[in-house]
Every structure is written in structure tokens, then in C-alpha cells.
Amino acid sequence: MKKTYKIEVDCANCANKMEEAAKKAAGVADATVNFMTQKMIVVFEDGADAAAVMQDVVSRCKKVEEDCEIYL
Amino acid sequence: MTKKQKKMLIRILVTAALLIGLHFVPEDGPLQGIPLFLMYLVPYGIIGYDILRKAWKGIRNRQVFDENFLMAVATVGALAIGLLKTGDYVEAVAVMLFYQIGELFQSYAVGKSRRNISELMDIRPDYANIERDGQLERVDPDEVETGSLIVVNPGEKIPIDGIVESGNAVLNTGALTGESMPREVRNGDEVVSGCINMSGVLRIRTTREFGESTVSKILDLVENASNRKSRSENFISRFAKYYTPAVVFGALALAVIPPLFDGQWGEWIYRALTFLVISCPCALVISIPLSFFAGIGGAGKAGILVKGSNYLEALSKTGIMVFDKTGTLTRGEFEVTAIHHSPLAEEELLEYAALAEASSSHPIAVSIRKAHGKALDLSRVTDVAETGGCGVTVRIDGRDVAAGNDRLMEKLGIAYRACHRTGTIVHMAIDGEYAGHIVISDVDKPTAKEAVEALKANGVRQTVMLTGDGKAVAEETAARLGIDRVYSGLLPADKVSRVEELLESKQGKEILAFAGDGINDAPVLSRADLGIAMGALGSDAAIEAADIVLMDDNPLKIAKAIRIARKCMRIVYENIVFAIGIKAVCLLLSALGLANMGLAIFADVGVMIIAVLNAIRALFPGKERGAQHGKGTPAASA
Numbered sequence: 001m002k003k004t005y006k007i008e009v010d011c012a013n014c015a016n017k018m019e020e021a022a023k024k025a026a027g028v029a030d031a032t033v034n035f036m037t038q039k040m041i042v043v044f045e046d047g048a049d050a051a052a053v054m055q056d057v058v059s060r061c062k063k064v065e066e067d068c069e070i071y072l
Numbered sequence: 073m074t075k076k077q078k079k080m081l082i083r084i085l086v087t088a089a090l091l092i093g094l095h096f097v098p099e100d101g102p103l104q105g106i107p108l109f110l111m112y113l114v115p116y117g118i119i120g121y122d123i124l125r126k127a128w129k130g131i132r133n134r135q136v137f138d139e140n141f142l143m144a145v146a147t148v149g150a151l152a153i154g155l156l157k158t159g160d161y162v163e164a165v166a167v168m169l170f171y172q173i174g175e176l177f178q179s180y181a182v183g184k185s186r187r188n189i190s191e192l193m194d195i196r197p198d199y200a201n202i203e204r205d206g207q208l209e210r211v212d213p214d215e216v217e218t219g220s221l222i223v224v225n226p227g228e229k230i231p232i233d234g235i236v237e238s239g240n241a242v243l244n245t246g247a248l249t250g251e252s253m254p255r256e257v258r259n260g261d262e263v264v265s266g267c268i269n270m271s272g273v274l275r276i277r278t279t280r281e282f283g284e285s286t287v288s289k290i291l292d293l294v295e296n297a298s299n300r301k302s303r304s305e306n307f308i309s310r311f312a313k314y315y316t317p318a319v320v321f322g323a324l325a326l327a328v329i330p331p332l333f334d335g336q337w338g339e340w341i342y343r344a345l346t347f348l349v350i351s352c353p354c355a356l357v358i359s360i361p362l363s364f365f366a367g368i369g370g371a372g373k374a375g376i377l378v379k380g381s382n383y384l385e386a387l388s389k390t391g392i393m394v395f396d397k398t399g400t401l402t403r404g405e406f407e408v409t410a411i412h413h414s415p416l417a418e419e420e421l422l423e424y425a426a427l428a429e430a431s432s433s434h435p436i437a438v439s440i441r442k443a444h445g446k447a448l449d450l451s452r453v454t455d456v457a458e459t460g461g462c463g464v465t466v467r468i469d470g471r472d473v474a475a476g477n478d479r480l481m482e483k484l485g486i487a488y489r490a491c492h493r494t495g496t497i498v499h500m501a502i503d504g505e506y507a508g509h510i511v512i513s514d515v516d517k518p519t520a521k522e523a524v525e526a527l528k529a530n531g532v533r534q535t536v537m538l539t540g541d542g543k544a545v546a547e548e549t550a551a552r553l554g555i556d557r558v559y560s561g562l563l564p565a566d567k568v569s570r571v572e573e574l575l576e577s578k579q580g581k582e583i584l585a586f587a588g589d590g591i592n593d594a595p596v597l598s599r600a601d602l603g604i605a606m607g608a609l610g611s612d613a614a615i616e617a618a619d620i621v622l623m624d625d626n627p628l629k630i631a632k633a634i635r636i637a638r639k640c641m642r643i644v645y646e647n648i649v650f651a652i653g654i655k656a657v658c659l660l661l662s663a664l665g666l667a668n669m670g671l672a673i674f675a676d677v678g679v680m681i682i683a684v685l686n687a688i689r690a691l692f693p694g695k696e697r698g699a700q701h702g703k704g705t706p707a708a709s710a
Contacts, residue, residue: 010179012357016309035358036186036298036365063133066126 003050005040007033008069018068021060027053040070073180080176083118087169090115091162109154112161120147120168139352143171146345146669153338167669174677181684182358189369189691193294195247195266195287197231203275213282224274229266233285234276236261241272248290249624250375266290289615290623293379294372298365300380304644308360312353319351326663339665346662349672355651359683360644366690367640375623376633383619386602387637391582392574393532393630396567396596397539397546399589400606401523401553401627402514406435406496408443409515413489414500414508421500425510427453428466428475436496439512459483463498474501481506494544513545516553519628524554526631530638533582536574538567538596567596575601587630589614604630640690647683654679 009015015035022031022040027048032041042057044050051072058070073081094111120143127144150164200213201223208223213231216222221237224230229247236257246252247266254270257263263276266287282288301309327344331337364381371378378384398404414421426444429437430453441448455467462483463476474484475498481488486501488509495513499506517523524535536557539546546560559570575584586593586600589607594617597603605618607625615621622629658675661667667675 011354012361013312013354016312016357032299032301034296034299036361037190037295039299041299066129066133 001044001048001050003042003044005042005054006071007038007040008071009033009035009038009065010067014065014068017064018061021064022057025053025056025060028057031057074183077176077179077183080172084169084173084176087115087119087165090118091165091169095162105159108159109151109161112151112154112165116147116151116161116165116168119165119172120144123168123171139349142345142348143168146342146349149341149345163669167673170670170673171677174673178354178358178677178680178684181681182362185362185684185688186365188688189366190295192369192691193291193372195229196291197229197265197287200231200282201225201228216278216282218278218281220278222276222278224269224276226269226271226273229268230263230274230276231265231285231287232276232278232282233265233280234263234278236263237275237277239272239274241274242270243267244270245624248286248375250373251624251626253624289612290372290377293377293615293621294368297368297378297380297383298361300382301361302364302381302385304385304641304648305360305364305381308353308356308648312357315351315353319348323348323351343662343665343667346667346669346672347659349669350655350658350662350667350675352676354676355655355680355683356648358680359647359651359687362684363640363644363647363687363690366688367636370691371633371636374629374632374636376629376636377615377621377623378633378637379619379621383602384637384640386583387585387620387634388641389581389583390531390585390602390634391533391579392536392577392584393527393534394536394538394571394574394584394586394596394600395555395627396586396588396593397537397541397549398514399625400587401520401537402516402549404514404589406439406512407515408439408510409495409513410493410511412491412509412511413506416502416507421508421510424468424473424502424507425475425498425500427468428456428464428473431456432458432464436498436512440498440510471503472501475499494542494548514541516549517625517627519626521553523627523631526628527634528554530631530634532634533579536570538562538570540564564592564595567593568599571596571599575599585630587627589625593617604633606630636690639692643686643690647686650686651679651683 009018012035015033018040019031019033022028022033022042027045028042029045030043042054044053054072061068061070094115097108123140123143126140130138130141147164147168150167151161154161154164197213199210200216201208202211202216203221203223216232222232222234236259238259240258243255243257243263244252245255245267247268248264265285323344326347327341331340364384367384368378368381371384395401411418411421422440422444426441427448429440430448430450452469453466456464457466458464459476459480463474463480465472465474467473474480477497477499478488481499481501484501486504486506488499488506491497491509491511493511495511498510498512500508500510527535534557535555536559537546537550537555538559540562541560543560546558550558562570571584571586578584583601585602585604586596587604587606588597589605597605597617602620603618604620604622605614606622606627620633622633655675658667658671662672
């Protein structure tokens with residue numbers, strides 16, 4: 001299952017860091033952060049609970065980049 | 073400007089004002105020492121509080137070495153030096169101030185270019201007029217159900233794909249193809265969303281929902297294209313990952329090792345801090361994706377849909393260009409191209425032929441009737457006898473007329489003249505006597521020859537044509553258009569094998585691109601390095617199968633696409649070299665103590681802004697090279 005989220009992030013390096021952090025979250029098969037369009041695309045593993053996984057993704061991202069926002 | 077940006081602007085202005093005001097406080101006056109320090113803390117706090125907070129959070133989250141930390145340490149250090157020694161606090165506040173100005177510039181520049189580029193492709197229709205009970209209602213296009221009747225007035229965009237139920241109009245397909253080629257439509261014609269109605273009211277029965285209509289699909293495609301990252305972008309991401317810790321260690325070494333020898337801790341720490349500020353890879357990490365975003369946006373405006381940054385990159389390296397013949401380089405329609413050896417006037421012969429073929433739906437019959445162009449009085453035709461594979465014999469106005477190929481003439485015992493021209497030959501015989509033949513062939517697209525020339529001028533090493541047609545026709549076409557190699561008589565599976573052979577023959581890192589009409593060429597499109605589908609206006613299958621989609625069927629667009637791609641890559645390399653070059657020089661200067669914080673901030677923010685401005689150039693296709701000027705370059709405004 002693939003879902004796209006609108007995000008707000010100020011710098012491109014931080015967008016990369018967010019991408020790395022999101023990929024490491026449990027239940028995430030793959031993640032892409034597009035700084036230009038301010039979108040994050042998450043491919044969830046089979047059977048993963050999107051809402052729960054995204055909570056984990058948000059907290060991981062906030063750790064690497066305080067200023068970022070992910071609109072769930 | 074966003075709210076956040078406006079707030080920052082106010083903070084900057086207030087701080088600047090305070091700094092200027094404080095400048096007039098006399099140094100020897102009553103306000104010295106601690107009170108002066110406290111007064112300078114005010115502008116410092118206003119401009120720097122969020123940096124300090126982020127630095128603190130960074131330490132807590134174990135992400136210590138980022139820009140905020142550096143700025144915090146540098147300015148706190150400067151304040152400390154001011155407090156303990158010089159009494160000069162201006163540098164600390166000024167550094168923070170200029171840093172924030174730079175960050176604001178960056179955020180504004182990137183945001184504005186991103187918006188400009190997105191707006192370039194803003195072809196989305198905002199509303200639809202639904203006809204309900206004889207009344208026109210303006211609604212959100214999303215609300216229109218399939219099968220509804222919508223009305224499009226002159227000047228309006230067609231919001232949803234559908235079929236014209238009534239009305240005639242001329243449409244402007246510019247939003248989709250990048251060229252304002254007018255297209256006439258009338259009752260029963262399919263129309264595609266995104267076109268602008270230039271004249272005449274159209275009533276259209278929708279065949280899809282808004283989200284599934286062509287315009288939405290195209291917008292999705294272009295917007296999401298930058299999700300697929302190019303190799304350059306992946307390289308920069310990896311580079312940044314290793315580069316950052318390397319630079320931190322370098323700075324640490326700079327801060328700690330030399331002072332062990334000469335004891336100048338303050339000096340070396342200052343140098344290490346400027347070193348770190350200069351080293352920020354922001355310029356690279358922002359400008360490269362922006363270049364691709366701009367390139368894809370500019371291409372989209374020209375009617376060239378690139379489905380990923382990686383495809384734009386690949387396009388720039390195209391060395392072998394493989395074409396399908398029918399429908400790609402030729403119109404795929406048969407036309408009467410010549411009439412030879414006829415004792416009658418051409419018009420007359422055509423009339424006989426058209427009458428003879430009046431009831432046939434064979435493409436050859438269709439082309440003859442088209443060439444004749446006039447109404448046919450079928451009452452003149454009797455005794456129609458069709459011989460499969462040979463032709464037809466009829467009686468027209470009481471005369472025996474035969475129209476067919478060599479075999480028919482042989483059967484009837486009529487001596488015929490062969491044609492030196494390639495194509496399909498229809499011999500005519502009237503009352504047992506040979507009356508000449510009509511040559512029917514597939515016609516080149518008007519820009520085909522120019523297109524091949526333009527490709528060669530843009531770095532394509534070899535052009536190849538694949539076709540199922542016979543050898544003679546294929547080779548003649550190839551020679552006419554200037555194509556290097558031709559393979560004829562191919563079945564679809566053969567085409568794939570030929571492409572595989574050509575892939576083996578690639579030189580160096582060049583890319584093999586295949587251009588076809590998308591529907592029949594799906595296997596070849598996927599086998600080639602790069603699949604280009606042409607004439608895809610409205611064809612979902614083509615948009616799906618290919619990596620690059622040309623919205624109109626003009627082969628000259630392929631050369632334009634390559635030009636855009638190469639310009640984009642040139643800009644990417646320019647930015648990489650420029651950014652790394654300047655940074656390397658400044659890093660050296662800072663290690664040698666020849667750089668101050670001001671230069672550091674330039675090397676960080678200034679370089680970034682220059683790189684961003686350079687990246688925006690990728691929006692414009694650039695000058696035509698080689699071939700004659702084609703059908704206009706879009707005047708995109710930034």
C-alpha cells in the first residue's frame with residue numbers, strides 16, 4: 001500500500017535526512033521524500049498499520065529535523 | 073512570502089534598526105560593560121533565539137553538528153570575547169543577522185522558483201459548466217459524474233474528457249502540446265481536457281471523471297516525475313552523507329591540533345567555526361533537484377512529458393535513436409502520390425478508379441476516393457466483381473473497367489507497365505486496354521527529415537529505422553530522411569531482437585532510445601533504455617508504456633527533448649563544479665585564517681543562491697542548433 005503525505009521542510013538536506021529516517025521505521029518498505037513538491041511517499045509493508053507506522057515515522061523525522069512537519 | 077517568512081523579515085528589520093541605534097551609544101559613556109552587553113543581547117536574542125533553541129534541541133537529539141550549533145557557538149563565543157576583552161558585541165549580532173538574512177533569501181528563492189515552475193504547468197481547469205434542466209451550473213470539475221453533459225464556451229478550457237454532442241469549434245491544444253495547433257472538432261468527435269475552446273459553444277458528454285481525465289493524468293505525471301531521482305541526485309545525497317562527518321572531523325582537527333602547538337585556541341576555534349559554516353552542502357543539495365524540477369517543468373510546457381528525473385538524465389546521453397517507421401516518421405495514412413502512363417487525364421482516371429473501388433473499405437480504396445475528392449454517382453457502376461488478392465472489375469457507363477495489381481492484369485491478359493517507384497500500384501484497364509497505374513504510398517511526416525537532421529546536430533551518433541514494410545520502400549524512406557540504418561520486413565518480435573542487437577553495439581555510456589506510437593510498440597518501448605511514445609494525446613496505453621511521452625506526433629520534438637535534457641545536465645554539472653570549487657577555495661582560506669564569518673556566510677548562502685538562479689535556467693529549452701527553426705519555442709516566463 002502506498003500513501004502520499006504533504007510535508008513542510010525548509011532545507012533539502014533535511015529532506016534527505018527525513019527520507020533516511022523514514023526508511024528505517026518498522027513497517028516501511030520504502031520511502032521517498034520529494035523536496036521540490038513537498039511530498040513524502042511511503043510504501044507500507046504488507047499488513048502494516050499505516051497510522052501507527054506514520055506515528056513512528058513522524059517521531060523519527062522530528063529527531064533529525066526539529067522543524068519539519070508531516071501532515072497525516 | 074509565507075507567514076513564517078514575513079515574521080523573519082520583521083525580526084531582521086527590527087534587529088538591524090536596533091543595531092544601528094546602538095551604534096550611536098558612545099563607547100566611553102555611562103553605559104559600559106555589563107549594561108552595554110545586556111543592551112546588545114536584545115537584538116541578539118530577537119534575531120537568534122530560534123537558532124539557539126534548535127542548537128540546544130540538536131544536542132539533545134544527538135544531532136550535534138549542524139548549522140544551528142555552529143552559529144550558536146560562533147556567536148556566543150564572539151559575545152564572550154566581547155564581554156571579556158573588547159567590549160565590541162557588533163560582530164556577534166551582525167553574524168547572526170546576516171546568517172538569518174541568508175536563510176530567508178534561500179527559503180524565498182527556492183519557494184518562489186518552485187512555485188514558478190509548478191505554475192508553468194498549471195493547466196488545470198478550475199470549473200465545469202454542467203447543463204441541468206436547461207440551466208447552466210458552474211461546479212467543481214471533481215463533482216461531474218461520467219456521462220454528464222457539460223458546456224464549454226469560447227475562451228474556456230475543456231475540463232473533462234468526453235465526446236462532442238453538439239456544436240462546432242476550433243480548439244487550441246497548446247496547453248498540452250506546447251504549440252498552438254488549432255484542431256477542428258464537431259459532433260461525435262472525442263475531445264481531450266486541457267484544450268481551450270477558441271470559437272463556438274460545445275456541448276460535451278463526459279466519458280470520464282475529472283481525476284481520470286487527460287489533464288489530471290498529465291499533471292500527476294509531471295508533478296511526481298521528480299520522485300524518481302536521477303543518478304546525479306543520488307550521488308549528491310550519498311556525497312552529503314559522507315562529506316558532513318568528514319568535514320566535522322576536519323574542523324575538529326583544525327580547532328584542536330594546531331593550538332596544541334601554538335596555544336592560540338581562540339584563533340583556531342574561530343577558524344574551525346568558519347570552516348564548518350563554509351562547508352555546508354546546502355547549495356548542492358538544493359540546486360540539483362531544482363534543476364531537474366525546472367527541466368521537467370520546462371519540458372512539460374513544451375508538450376514533452378518526462379516521467380522521471382532519471383529519464384531526463386538518460387535522454388541527455390542518447391547516442392542511438394531507433395524509430396518505428398509507420399506512424400512515427402510517416403503519417404501512417406496511404407495517399408495517392410502519382411499517376412503514370414495514363415492516356416486519360418489524371419482526374420478522369422481517378423474518377424474511374426474511385427467508382428470501381430466505391431464499395432471497398434480497403435485503405436487503398438479509401439485513399440483513391442480521397443484523392444478523387446468528389447461525390448461519386450454510383451448509378452454509373454454495375455457488375456462489380458471483386459477478385460480476392462487481385463482487384464476488382466466493374467462496368468462504368470457501359471465500359472469494362474479493371475482496377476488491381478499485377479496479378480489482375482496478368483489474369484485479364486493485359487500488358488501492364490511496372491513502376492520504378494516503390495509503393496502499392498493499382499493498374500487500370502479500360503475496355504481491355506491498359507490505362508496507366510496509380511501509385512499509393514505512405515507519406516512522410518512533414519518534419520521527419522528535419523527531425524533526423526536535428527537529432528544528429530544534437531549528439532545522436534546513429535539513427536536506425538525498424539519497419540514491417542518491404543525492403544524497397546523501407547530503404548527508399550531511410551535514404552530520403554537521412555537515416556543511417558534500416559531493418560525491414562520485421563515482425564513485432566523481430567523488432568525486439570533488433571533492439572537487443574543494437575543494445576550490444578552501444579559505445580561507452582550512451583543510451584539507446586526508441587520512438588514509436590506507443591500502442592503497438594510496448595515490448596520494444598520497455599526493452600530500449602529509453603522509451604519515447606509519440607502522438608499520445610489521449611492515449612492512456614502510450615502514457616503508461618513509455619518513459620517519455622510526446623503529446624503531439626511531431627518527430628521534431630524528440631530533438632527538442634534531447635536539447636532540454638542536455639541543457640539541464642549541463643546546468644547540473646556547472647552547479648556541482650561551481651559549488652564545490654568555491655567551497656574548496658574558501659575552506660582553504662578559512663583554514664589559513666584568511667576568511668572571516670562574512671566570507672563564510674557568502675560561501676554558504678551566496679553560493680546557494682547563485683546555484684538556485686542557475687538551476688532555473690533549466691526551464692528554457694535554449695536555442696535551436698543545426699536544423700532549421702522548428703515549430704516555435706515556448707515563451708515560458710519565470
